Structure formats: C-alpha cells, structure tokens
Amino acid sequence: MADPSAGEGVGDRDFNDARYSTIKDYASFYLGTGGVTATAADATVLTVNATSINSDVAVFDLTSSVVTVDKTADFKVEAECYFNSGGSSRSEYSVYLEVDDGGGYDEVAGTRAANYQRGYDSGSTSSLTTIVAVTTGDKFRLSIIRTDGGGTTGYQDDNGTRLTFTEM
Secondary structure, eight states, rough: OOOOOGGGGGGTBBBTSSGGGGOOEEEEEEEEEEEEEEEEESOOOOOOOOOEEEEEEEEEEETTEEEEEEEEEEEEEEEEEEEEEEEEEEEEEEEEEESSSSSSSEEEOOOOOEEESSTTTOOOOEEEEEEEEEOEEEEEEEEEEEEEEESOOEEEEEEEEEEEEOOO
C-alpha cells in the first residue's frame, strides 16, 4: 500500500506534486496610521504599513508600502481604500493595483476602482478584486490618482486601506 505521507502516490497521484497540495498561502496588510494625501492629478502610492495576518513571512514581505511575493502561483488580490475629503470641492479619484515584475511598475489591467468625494469630510470606499498570476519576486503596491474635480486635498483615513493576497 502506498504511503502518501512518504510522498508515495496512490493510483496516478503523486502527493509531492504541488497540484495536490492543500497548503495555501495568504496575507493581509493595511494602513495603521499615517496615510497619504493626494492634492494633484499625479499618481501617489497609498500607504500600507501594518500586517493583519501572514501565513508565511518567507512568502510575503511588506516594506515601504510594497508587498513582495516570493512564490509562483495564482493569487486572488483584494484591496479597499477609504479616502476622505479635506476640502469643499468635488473630486474623483481612481485607486488601482500596480505590479513590478522586474521592469518597473505597471498598472494591473482591470483593477481601477472609483472614489467620489462630494465636499468636506465626505469619504468613500474603493474596492477591487482580481486574480493575478504571480511569479516569485513580483512586487505589488496600491496607487491613487485624482481623475477629476477641484483642488480638494483627499487623504487616507487610518485603518481604512487593506491589501489581501489569497493563493488560489
């Protein structure tokens, strides 16, 4: 009789084959305090500076608002950003996921999420979910850009931004 714990296959299955592994990695990061402000139509990297949970610190590393994933796999990536208005004019922002696979940061297609501000202290949440084929060493970050509206200063609320990775 085959012993799966010793890596011996049962039938046609090889239990050392990663396709049959039930161990999945996951991590969730967030803004604790000290978020960014966005005052112009220039992209700004959102602050993510705390860890909620990390299944394996050898797989996920958070440094300076950038998450490095050291595993080749498909991951569901989810993000939310609560962005608040500090002025009285109306503004619209877009939040999006960026990846650096070694050649510089590029926006991950299909991840833009809108955030509309209507006057003073009127926050709004942007949410995005996507599935990304990650290669070991890929770096991810969230960015925001004002896409329309006046010179209102928008800002991240403490504990209002989250970036989560779940291996598929």
